[in-house]
Amino acid sequence: MTKNLLVELGLEELPAYVVTPSEQQLGEKMVSFLTDNRLSFDSIQTFSTPRRLAVRVTGLADAQTDLTEDFKGPAKKIALDAEGNFSKAAQGFVRGKGLTVEDIEFREIKGEEYVYVTKHEAGKAAEEVLVGLPQVLSSMTFPVSMYWAGNSFEYIRPVHTLTVLLDNQALELNFLDITSGRISRGHRFLGQETQIASADSYEEDLRKVFVLADxxxxxxxxxxxxxxxxxxxxxxxxxxxxxxxxxxxxxxxxxxxxxxxxxxxxxxxxxxxxxxxxxxxxxxxxxxxxxxxxxxxxxxxxxxxxxxxxxxxxxxxxxxxxxxxxxxxxxxxQKLKIEDLVAKLSNVTFHEKIGSLAEHMNRTQVIAASLAAQVDLSAEEVAALDRAAQIYKFDLLTGMVGEFDELQGIMGEKYALLAGEQKAVAAAIREHYLPNAAEGALPETKVGALLALSDKLDTLLSFFSVGLIPSGSNDPYALRRATQGIVRILDAFGWAIPMDELVDSLYALNFDSLTYDNKADVLNFIRARVEKMMGNQIPKDIRDAVLAGSTFVVPEMLAAAQALVEASKEDNYKSAVESLSRVFNLAEKAEATVVVDATLFENEQEKALASAIEALSLTADVTANIAALFALSSVINDFFDNTMVMAEDAAVKHNRLALLAGLVVKAKAVAVFNQLNTK
Structure with missing residues (x-):
């Protein structure tokens, strides 16, 4: 026989942004609680309003399922002493399971006998198990919490009521000094306290007091x-x-x-x-x-x-x-002048450890000029980018943005156009904030995209340089979002800018306001955002293999990961990857100073591999690159079948390792193939 369970927590008004995720969390925690406690059920429905979180379980079993478990103990030769009595080891084993030596039986595994005991645990009645429901409520987590009255336990808001019904039976539980029953609260102004007759009548009982719980x-x-x-x-x-x-x-x-x-x-x-x-x-x-x-x-x-x-x-x-x-x-x-506002930005703090907004803009302008030289821009676009970088934060000192901070950039574009600035400059001022969310809209113009990149790059490098590096989930300056924006923009515009080389060049710059530091942390942080953008649809081994490669061009890395996923569906994937993996494994033993000497080749297969490596030319087309590398599989296998790489002759051995290392250098531009899983 099954019953329906209702649990409602009545609270002070919750912040709107907390309500939906808290409702979902309550449902998930209830599922975990019932599953862990072996209470089967048919379905779960959740409810929420600003003043309540609730869950109803339908078809809840009236008792736990019985539990039967087998436990393997010590070998028989250890479990019995010389006289054939159970040893202390056997007695301790069964005692730990709440059983006695009389429950022991021996079972043979691979020719040797072991102690086994079987433990039977009858399921408890549902009412006994549901005594633990307050643990479900106390385990919930929230972005903000508070203390109230004399409680030492933090919670999202003060708790006023707790309703727990098993069909029409009210269960008496305690949570934060609130004893549960069937009392709930209606609408703050139109309703009053009300009694919930049963788990099934929940919505209708609340509707009568002007609450729509669903x-x-x-x-x-x-x-x-x-x-x-x-x-x-x-x-x-x-x-x-x-x-x-x-x-x-x-x-x-x-x-x-x-x-x-x-x-x-x-x-x-x-x-x-x-x-x-x-x-x-x-x-x-x-x-x-x-x-x-x-x-x-x-x-x-x-x-x-x-x-x-x-x-x-x-x-x-x-x-x-x-x-x-x-x-x-x-x-x-409209009475203000852009140049006057820009001049005042030197008195506005970007961050107390980093300097003023004017200094941030100056660094951004230098970075923008560096990026402009690496992408295809017209002379007009270069000039527009430079002008935009000189003034792009001016609207922060306008009255409108001071009152409506959501309009940053938007009003900058409008005021710039009114002041006679070029459309490309005005658009870049608006677009430099983009994307302003994880999946937010990207800049549409190249000038705006480059200004956004430059601004975000200086923000990232500046905060890292003064040690303000995100840890765990803590990211008060939204540096993950800024870096995700960098990655998304590079990919969207297909800009083949090696990030390691770019960051190196930026760290070589000299600014009066700041010296960049913590370069290795910055590069690792960017790699982590590239991996985040690859997403879970890319298997972890492929993500790791691409990220470990020698290429740090974002669009090519993302394309390589996707191309390897597609390649993994082909019949030759396993054999090709295993061949390349063998090359990578052996090449780790190569000495960097050794140059391949063709006069030391001893067989045709060695010569064929050398010729194939020399002819291998990789391009920006990663799919073609993977196909070209996989096409070497038979040549590689012939080489290994007919060649002893670790030859006794040291010169020959090092020459062969150098040959393999040459292939690794090229292949690593796609991925580190011995990190791919073919099992």
Missing amino acids: AKERENLIVEQIKAIEAEKNVSVEIDSDLLNEVLNLVEYPTAFMGSFDAKYLAVPEEVLVTSMKAHQRYFVVRDQDGKLLPNFISVRNGNAEHIENVIKGNEKVLVARLEDGEFFWRED
Whole structure:
């Protein structure tokens, strides 16, 4: 017989960004708890609102499954003494399993007998096991936590209720001085405390007190309400998925409504209006059917539709205050001069250990010039890059960015265009922040991409140079994101810039403001980001083999990893890799000073391998390179079948090792093949 289990934790309001991952975490931990405790179940459903996290287990077994385990002990010759009695070793073994020597039996394994005992453990009733449920709750982790009252245990927010029901039976458990039962809380303003009748009635019992516990139901309802407003008003609403997730985690009983603002504010750049609505007020943006921004917004109330007109007026009043700020800063910022703002950046700290923003920009300008010489740019693009690098942080001192920091770069582009800067310069100012998220949009122009690379490279090198190196999950300056951006940009634009050579050249530069340091750590950090970009779809042995190679050109490394994955599907992969691996293994014994001497060759197979190595010419086409290396397999095998590499004659031996080392030098441009797994 099975039952359904409900566990609900009632809390103070959770931060919106914590709700969904916490709901998922609770479900995962419940699965682990039940699995570890041998309690079978049919399915698990999770729930969440800003004031609760809950999970319901359906088809929960009424008892654990019985456990039967065999344990192997010492050999019979050790388990019995000379008189045939059980030795201390045998007695200690069974005692450790909670058994006696009477439970011992002997089993033969490969001609020798060993002690074996079988332990049977009857499953406990589910109620006995569920006493451990508070451990599930206490094991949850959160990005922020707090103490409250007299508790010595940190948690995301103060706990008010704990509801634990097995069908309609309330279980009495304790968590943070809260005793569980069937009491839950309704909507903060529309509801009251309520009793949950059973695990199955959870949603309906809460619905009566104006709480929709199912996050998906709230999401669907919000979308339906917005779609209804769209149809009624003949408008188009941008339902941003991130904003939708945030809003549904701010409300327990959603009611969407449309408000408006004075059309005069549409003269302010659209980005300012959208940021004011979405980022600051959590409003959905409204457009007409042609995509033109309208002086309207959609918001979602945490409650029903009663007195909604007052709610609309309140939201309109709050938004107007934000729009007034935006209009003021837009007007006032246009009175400022770019050169004056740039001059003031010398008084703005980039980081106290690193220096000012002006110094950061100066280093970025030098790096940009170095990169420009390594890629195909026109004279106009080179000039635009240099100009952009001189001024690209100026908008940080504008009133608009001071108020709306999400508009960094965006307002820089607009103000630069108003000041008469070239479009390429203005676009680069906006694009240098990109990508601003792990999978965020990349720069579209070469000038913007190079400025972004230069800015991120100096950021990376500067922070590493003063010892501010990320450790573990700690990365307060988002250096992993910046470096991931470097890797993604290089790959997207296909720029074949060897990162080791580039970093070497940057460390050779002299700046009055800073001396770069910790180069080895920087290179390893970049390699780690390249590996991250390869992703788990690339097997670890292939990732390791490519990363250990001699090529540090990001696009080629990523292409090589993918090409090896495709090659591994071919029939000749195993034999070809094993041939090359044998070459790599032996070449490790070669002496670097030895030059191959053809007069020391003793057979045709040796000559054939030498000719094949000399003819091997690798290009930027990694797929063709792998095919060319794999094509050497028969030549390599013939060489090994007919040639003793470790010959008694030292000169011949070293000559053959040098020959193999020559092949390794070329092959290593693709990967270190003896790190590939062919089993």
